[in-house]
Amino acid sequence: MTADRTMTIERQIAAPVAAIWAAWTNPETLPLWWGPDGFTCRTYRIDLRTGGEWVFDMIGPDGTVYPNHHRYGQMTPMRGIDYALLWGENGPKHADATVRFVEEGKATRVILSMTFATAEEYQTAVGFGAPALGLQTLGKLAAQVGAG
Numbered sequence: 001m002t003a004d005r006t007m008t009i010e011r012q013i014a015a016p017v018a019a020i021w022a023a024w025t026n027p028e029t030l031p032l033w034w035g036p037d038g039f040t041c042r043t044y045r046i047d048l049r050t051g052g053e054w055v056f057d058m059i060g061p062d063g064t065v066y067p068n069h070h071r072y073g074q075m076t077p078m079r080g081i082d083y084a085l086l087w088g089e090n091g092p093k094h095a096d097a098t099v100r101f102v103e104e105g106k107a108t109r110v111i112l113s114m115t116f117a118t119a120e121e122y123q124t125a126v127g128f129g130a131p132a133l134g135l136q137t138l139g140k141l142a143a144q145v146g147a148g
Contacts, residue, residue, distance in 0.1 A: 005122035008113040009131055011138040014147040017101045020108045021078050023144050024048075024099070031056065033140040036133040044089070050075045055089045067091070085114070094121055107147075110138055 013020060023029050025048045031041035038061035045055045050072060058066040067088030074082045080100040084093050095114040102109040112134060116122040142148035 002115045005116040005119045006113060007116070007122065007125065007131060007134075008111065009134040009138065010109060010111040011135060011142070012104060012107050012109050013138070013142045013145065014107045015142070015145040016106065017078050017103050017108045019145040019147075020101050020110060020141070023141055024081065025075070029144060030054070033144040034058075034137065035140070036136040037140070048072065048075070070097075093117060110141070112138070 023033065027043075027046040027048055030046070030048065031043050034041050035058045040059045042057045042059060043054065044057075045053065047053055052072045052075075054068075054070040054072075056068050058068055060066065069086040069089045069091060071084045071086065072081065073084070074080075078101060080098060082096070082098050085095040085097055086093050095116045097112065097114045099113075100111040102111065114125075116125060139148060
């Protein structure tokens, strides 16, 4: 049962799926918008394809460094991406994530879902405001594609 440890956020962005897909799969643009407001990314390796990975630090507004490692499973062009989130390079997995892109006229609905390794990790994420921080990230994506 994963309902007690799955978080889903979504946002409609006034841009076509092709623009959203390009922002999510371009190694030069993804680090520009990834993360909540005030956060930046420092990339060590980035290979955005099925079987690829992104090893990076998210750096908070106060300078705190959060090591991250995304391992990409299936990447289905213009439809979605499946990936695992690890605590730092080759660290323990803390969540499986999916992002789906749904065409809605001239806009795209972006649906991001994360299933945490444990219910406790889910509760910790909720406790520090992960849903709102995820919506900030999608807001930065919207701004990146000119729809913010």
